[in-house]
Amino acid sequence: MPERMDYNHRGRLWGVDLGSRGSDGHDILRNIEDPVRHVAFIKVPKAASTTMGNIFLRFGDEMNLKFALPYNGSGGYVLTPKYFYLPPRNITYDIACAHAKYNRTDYDKYLHSDTKYIAIIREPFSHFQSYIRYMRPKNLLNISGENPVFKFLFLNTIRRNKTNRVDIICNSMARYLGFPSEIFFKKRNQTLIDNYIRKLETEIDFVMIVEFFDESIVMMRRLLHWELRHVLYSKLNVNKNIDARLKFGSNEGKLHKICADLEYRLYELFLRKWMDVLRRQSSDFYDEVAYFRKIRMKYENFCLFVKSQTKLNVSLTIEGSSWNKPFTVTEGDCMKHHMDFDKYSQILFKKQQTI
Template sequence: MSQKKIFLVFVAISTVSFLLHHGGSWTMEAFHLGCPALCSHSSSSSGLKPKHTNILFLKTHKTASSTMQNLLFRFAERNKLTVGLPILACGHQFCYPRAFSDQFVHLRNLTPNIITNHMRFNRAELRRLMPNNTVYVTILREPSSMFESLFSYFNQHCQSFKRVPNGSLEAFLEDPWRYYRPDEKYSMYARNTLTFDLGGDKDRPSTDEVYARAFVAEVERVFSLVMIAEHFEESLVLLRHLLSWDLEDVLYLNHNMRTSASKDNVTNGLPTKIRAWNHLDARLYDHFNASLWRQLAVLGPACVAREVRLLRRAQERVIRSCFGGGLPQQRTAVQIKNKDLRPWKPSSKVDIVGYDLPVNVSRGGSGGGGGEAASELCLRLIMPEVQYTRVLQRSQVLR
C-alpha cells in the first residue's frame, strides 16, 4: 500500500474519531484544539509566534510554482514587504538560465523579504542578499507529467525538442541523445530541469551514486520545506505551520495552466523512459515526496484533514465574492479582454488559460459588497506572473 493510501486510512479513522468526540462539529474552535499552533496571529501581544516574512521560494519550472508565486506576491503586498524582483533587462526572471547573482536584482539597495521569480539557485549569492533568518522553500512535480509539460511548453524554445520530427515526445524518448545537446542555451528544459533549477549538474551520469546522494542531502539541508505539486493543499498545510501564517495567507487559484488540447497522454511505458532520462529529478522527487508524507504524519492526519477542509471553504467564500458563484471560467489569452490579465504564451502551438474579472468587479464592485479593497483582492488573485511582477516593480520604485 502506498504512503498516501496509508495516510488516507489514518485520516478517515482519525476524522471519525474526532467527530464522535466533538459532536460532529467542524468549528474553528475544534480546529484550534486539534492544531494549537494555528490560532490567529492578529495580535502581537497575544504571545503567539509572529508570522515569518523572510522567504526565498525557488520557483521551479512547470510545478505549480506560478500559483505559489501569486500567493507570495499577495502576501507581500498585504504585509507591505519588499519583494526582490528582476532588473528590467532580465524580464520577469533573474536572467535565467544564468546562475543567480545579486546584480540581477532590481533596487539592490533594498533588502528583500521575499524572492520568488524564476532563477537558477545560487546559495552563496542569496545568502549575501537575504536576511539571515530567511526560510528556503521550493516545489517539485512527478517527473513524467512534468517532462510532458516541459516538452509541450518549451517546444519552440528548446532546440533539443525542435529537432524531433513532428514534435513527438515518443520519438524523443526513443533516442534522446540523437536530439539532445547538453551545452545549448535551453538544454536544461530537456533533461533534469529540477536539478538544474536547484543549482545541480543536470548531466551527471546515473552511475554517479555519490553525487546523487550528496545533492539530495544538500537540498534537504538548505530547504526547510520541499512542496509536492500533486499534493499542493497538504503542502500548504506544512507551509502554514512552518511560517506561522493564517488561513487567508494560503488562499490560491491555479495559474499558468495549459488547455487540454495542448497536453499529451503519457502512456505505453513513457513514464519509465522519462524517469530514466531524468534520473536525478526522479531521485529528488521520490525522496521529498516520501519526506512530505512523513511530515504530515507527524502533524497528524485529523489536523491535516481539517485544515484542508477549512482552506477549501475559505477559498469558496473568496470565489463567491469575486466571481459570484463557482470557480471562474478559464479562458485562453485571446479570449481575455483585459490585457493585464492575459497569461504569457510560450508559442502559438500552446494555449495557456487565465481568468477574466466579471464586469461588476472590474468597475469597482466585488460581487459581494466588499468595495474597492475586495475588487483589488480579486484582481491580484488572477493576475499572471509577468504583469504582477511589473506592478510590483512600479509600486516599489514609487515607495
C-alpha cells in the same frame, strides 16, 4: 490531549516531530500575530510555480516587503544583479519568488539570515508532459515524424549510454534546484550528485509536493505563521494548448524514467519525507485542509463572478473559525489574485522605489 506543534521552532520542518504535537485553533490564531516575513521560494517552472508566486507577491505587497524583482519577465538565470534589480538602497530582500536557479551563496548574499527556504516539486513524468507542452523545446519539437517525444527519449537513452550525462530537459526540476552545471555537461559524477542531494536536505526548510498541493499549502501556512487569507489561490498559467504530435503514453513513460533518473530520485526522497510528515499529523490538520478547500472555492467563485462583471461594488465576508480570523474579500483583492506575475512585478517595482 495531543501536545501542540511548536510553531516557533526555527529549524527545518523535516526535523520537527509533527506527529505527536498536533495543534489547537487557539495556538494557530495566536501565532499568526508573528508571521514569517523573510521567504525564498525556489520557483520550478510547471510545478504550480506561478500560482505560488502570486501568493508570495500578495503577502509581501500587503506587508510592504522588499522583493527580488527581475529586469525582464518572471525571473532570471540566477539571483544576481545581472538579472535582478538590487534591493532599494542596497539593503536586503525580504522575499525572493521569481524564477532563479537555486544557489545558496547568491541567496545568502541578498536575503536575510533567518529566511525560510521553500521549494516545490512534481511527479516527474507529469512535470515533463507539462514542461514540454508549455516550453516546446526545439530540439524535441523539430524531430520529424508522428511521435517526437518517443523518438527524443529513445535517442536520449542511446546518447546517455555513450556519454553518461544527466539530460537537462528530462531533469529540469533538478536544474532549477541548483544541481551543479557540470553534471549536465560532463560525465556523471555520482559522488557530486549524492553530496548535493544531502545539501538540499539540510538547506531547504520545506519541499512542497504538487500532488498534495492543498496539504502543502496548509503546512506552509503553519510553518510561516500566515493567515488563511494569505494562502488562498487560483490556478494560474494553466496550459490549455494541445499538440496532437506530443504523445505521453506508457512507452514514453518507461523511457522517461531512464532519462529522468535524477528527477525520480529527488521526487521519491521528498515524497517519502512528506508522507512521513502527513502520517504524523493530528485530525486537526486534515480538518483544516478540508476547511481551506471550502473557503478557497468560495473565494475563487466570488472572484470569477467579479471578473465577469463590470462596475460592481461587492465584497465577500468570510467568518472566523478555529483556523482564521474573519476577513473580507474585495474586488481589489480579486484583481491581484488573478494578476500575472510579470504585471504584478512591475507594479511592485514602482512601489519599492518609494518604500
